[in-house]
């Protein structure tokens with residue numbers, strides 16, 4: 426698709442202006458990991474904790490986005506790439522709007538995650554590897570998908586019949602088969618506090 430007749434319209438309000446108003450910075454927390462590793466569980470816990478700290482946050486979750494924006498995509502490598510690209514572009518809009526954006530997608534391919542990273546400026550993309558052994562994910566099997574995949578009822582299932590490429594240099598590693606949810610959430614919030622994305626004393630706006 427040619428972009429030669431399309432013009433970018435700049436806003437008079439920049440991301441920095443919105444972050445000043447919010448009294449915290451925006452960024453994307455890009456959770457990646459196997460199905461059942463705990464991405465959704467952690468994403469919604471982080472969102473809740475950030476809300477309680479008076480920070481603006483929002484979760485983009487794989488299952489939910491595939492019900493709407495990406496309903497036309499399947500699980501071939503090409504479709505996963507396009508899925509991850511659209512999510513990254515969507516998250517970029519949220520980050521530009523000043524929101525701490527939490528994405529929860531398997532995003533199994535390193536190249537696709539690197540592509541997502543390249544869409545954001547330096548320091549705005551925080552890759553979080555939700556590390557969990559395949560055995561533990563299969564044991565949890567919260568949606569019964571591993572059982573179906575092993576029975577051949579779901580094709581190209583990550584970890585069973587499709588690959589997962591672990592991150593090489595993620596900003597954060599969560600070992601969800603070794604640490605409780607509360608510890609993982611605290612680890613992520615500590616990272617945001619330490620790097621001055623958020624602050625403990627943000628005033629209540631209500």
Ligand SMILES: Nc1ncnc2c1ncn2[C@@H]1O[C@H](COP(=O)(O)OS(=O)(=O)O)[C@@H](OP(=O)(O)O)[C@H]1O
Pocket residue numbers: 459460461464465487488491500504505506508509529530531532533568570579580581582583587
């Ligand atoms: N073939 C196959 N492989 C992996 N996952 C599958 C598949 N088919 C359906 N599902 C369900 O879809 C969820 C993964 O969607 P994502 O958008 O996160 O995947 S990806 O980033 O495009 O790889 C995934 O959600 P999570 O379990 O939350 O990870 C599954 O519920």
Ligand SMILES: Nc1ncnc2c1ncn2[C@@H]1O[C@H](COP(=O)(O)OP(=O)(O)O)[C@@H](O)[C@H]1O
Pocket residue numbers: 458459460461462463464465466467529565567601602603604605606609
């Ligand atoms: N330490 C833990 N961290 C995250 N999830 C855990 C942990 N222990 C057990 N679980 C459970 O594992 C399941 C993970 O499912 P989910 O969050 O949907 O994963 P994903 O989004 O990666 O597919 C949930 O039922 C959650 O309660």
